[in-house]
Amino acid sequence: MSTIAKPVDTIVIGGGVVGLSIAYGLAREGERVRVLDEGDDAFRAARGNFGLVWVQGKGAGMPAYAKWSMAAARAWPAMAQELTGLTGIDLQLSQPGGLHLCLNDSEVDARIRTLGRLADNIGEDYRFEILDHTATKAMCPSIGREVVGASYMATDGHVSPLRLLRALAAANIALDTEICPNQCVDAISYRHGAFYVNVGAREHVAAKVVLAAGLGNRRLAPMVQLDAPVEPVRGQVLISERVAPFLSMPTASVRQTGDGGVQIGDSKEEVGFDNGTTIEQLSRMADRAVRSFPVLGGVNLVRTWGALRIMTRDGYPIYEQSRECPGAFVVTCHSGITLASQHAGPIVQWIRGGEPPEHIQNFKAGRFNV
Amino acid sequence: MFSPASAVDSQEHVSITINGKETSVRAGLPLALALMEAGITPLRHSVVSGAPRSPLCLMGVCFECLVHVDDSRNVESCMIEVRQGMSVELANGPRPMESAP
Ligand SMILES: Cc1cc2nc3c(=O)[nH]c(=O)nc-3n(C[C@H](O)[C@H](O)[C@H](O)COP(=O)(O)OP(=O)(O)OC[C@H]3O[C@@H](n4cnc5c(N)ncnc54)[C@H](O)[C@@H]3O)c2cc1C
Numbered sequence: 001m002s003t004i005a006k007p008v009d010t011i012v013i014g015g016g017v018v019g020l021s022i023a024y025g026l027a028r029e030g031e032r033v034r035v036l037d038e039g040d041d042a043f044r045a046a047r048g049n050f051g052l053v054w055v056q057g058k059g060a061g062m063p064a065y066a067k068w069s070m071a072a073a074r075a076w077p078a079m080a081q082e083l084t085g086l087t088g089i090d091l092q093l094s095q096p097g098g099l100h101l102c103l104n105d106s107e108v109d110a111r112i113r114t115l116g117r118l119a120d121n122i123g124e125d126y127r128f129e130i131l132d133h134t135a136t137k138a139m140c141p142s143i144g145r146e147v148v149g150a151s152y153m154a155t156d157g158h159v160s161p162l163r164l165l166r167a168l169a170a171a172n173i174a175l176d177t178e179i180c181p182n183q184c185v186d187a188i189s190y191r192h193g194a195f196y197v198n199v200g201a202r203e204h205v206a207a208k209v210v211l212a213a214g215l216g217n218r219r220l221a222p223m224v225q226l227d228a229p230v231e232p233v234r235g236q237v238l239i240s241e242r243v244a245p246f247l248s249m250p251t252a253s254v255r256q257t258g259d260g261g262v263q264i265g266d267s268k269e270e271v272g273f274d275n276g277t278t279i280e281q282l283s284r285m286a287d288r289a290v291r292s293f294p295v296l297g298g299v300n301l302v303r304t305w306g307a308l309r310i311m312t313r314d315g316y317p318i319y320e321q322s323r324e325c326p327g328a329f330v331v332t333c334h335s336g337i338t339l340a341s342q343h344a345g346p347i348v349q350w351i352r353g354g355e356p357p358e359h360i361q362n363f364k365a366g367r368f369n370v
Numbered sequence: 371m372f373s374p375a376s377a378v379d380s381q382e383h384v385s386i387t388i389n390g391k392e393t394s395v396r397a398g399l400p401l402a403l404a405l406m407e408a409g410i411t412p413l414r415h416s417v418v419s420g421a422p423r424s425p426l427c428l429m430g431v432c433f434e435c436l437v438h439v440d441d442s443r444n445v446e447s448c449m450i451e452v453r454q455g456m457s458v459e460l461a462n463g464p465r466p467m468e469s470a471p
């Protein structure tokens with residue numbers, strides 16, 4: 001026999017950074033929200049990522065995505081301040097600008113081409129610099145001789161992804177959101193304007209449902225006539241012991257966390273649902289990091305892991321409301337840290353019945369079927 | 371990972387130095403246990419919060435038992451055995467990072 005849980009306004013499926021950002025935004029607007037999250041053995045990118053709040057290079061094939069990311073980075077300080085005010089948790093957000101280091105001339109050429117194309121498409125707003133070795137060293141003294149240059153963008157930064165997740169959870173709880181772990185959703189049905197969400201023998205009812213289940217969205221979306229063709233792309237990460245501050249700004253693949261550890265990322269591998277690590281990738285990444293920052297050569301590593309990105313074929317998000325089952329939304333993206341501010345803000349306003357935010361008409365799943 | 375009981379029961383001792391001070395410890399012990407037996411409490415302080423720390427997991431996972439051994443910085447003392455003449459310095463603060471010239 002099924003038991004029926006107390007009705008809420010919105011059920012969010014998935015308690016990663018995307019689901020918790022949206023739940024937080026909805027709860028802040030006064031909604032009663034319940035988050036159903038699969039559990040510790042699920043694939044959970046929000047717990048294994050690199051923590052960049054990053055704009056440079058994003059959206060090379062879709063200017064709308066670059067603009068969406070830029071707006072996200074701009075909205076980050078206010079969101080961080082709000083979350084810290086509510087929870088007392090320092091997110092270690094720092095947006096001093098970011099570097100993409102290049103170890104040879106063809107890497108520099110590729111940066112010039114990518115960022116140049118973006119600037120042409122977006123206009124004056126898109127400001128980047130290409131630095132030679134000396135200019136890079138002036139900004140970041142610990143680079144090695146092999147670094148021939150870098151691209152720099154002032155909007156870039158980083159944050160502690162785990163502190164973000166903890167703060168989002170604490171803020172949600174403070175706003176009376178129910179966060180329910182170990183609740184893997186089996187089925188969703190839509191009847192008479194309401195959604196019935198089944199977890200085993202338990203049924204949850206709400207007028208709206210938000211699919212924020214990461215790689216799980218692929219299976220859930222068709223239940224409400226949506227489509228979420230996402231695939232796993234593995235990234236491996238290395239973490240060092242805590243060291244004295246030596247890196248004042250994040251780079252695309254090496255950053256020093258607020259606690260002093262150095263995080264080195266990150267491979268991009270299509271290996272299916274395998275979040276293991278390989279010596280081959282780890283040593284390639286470590287080698288590049290040491291060439292970029294020779295001072296890392298003597299530093300101890302303490303952990304490595306693999307995590308799965310949630311990727312669409314073109315790498316851009318899917319934001320869509322079901323036409324057949326209005327009130328069902330799918331939200332999935334590859335940069336859930338960077339975009340957290342957009343998800344808690346404009347995406348929530350849209351889910352609450354507001355106009356769709358500028359740009360998001362570009363992010364429907366229909367684009368994969370043309 | 372575990373030392374045979376006979377080694378732990380051993381009456382044999384070796385001499386190591388801890389922050390320059392010669393100390394006799396039981397042979398066959400993992401360094402972390404030898405330091406605990408020598409009464410080094412706390413072993414270090416968290417470089418993030420400054421809170422006191424002592425060996426915790428004793429199996430190479432928690433990184434709480436870091437000390438400098440001979441020329442190596444921040445070694446997990448639970449993972450190595452004491453050796454005659456070993457020189458141990460207690461860790462103090464994060465690893466310094468001199469920039470490359
Ligand atoms: C190595 C790596 C580095 C990255 N670096 C960055 C970066 O620097 N900057 C950045 O912005 N982004 C980065 N990302 C991407 C970022 O981590 C993801 O975009 C983000 O975590 C996605 O969040 P999510 O909530 O959609 O997914 P997840 O964190 O995967 O959460 C999905 C949740 O849904 C739950 N779930 C799944 N199925 C069900 C079900 N049927 N019922 C209930 N719950 C379910 C799971 O338990 C899980 O908790 C990186 C990712 C990786 C892997």
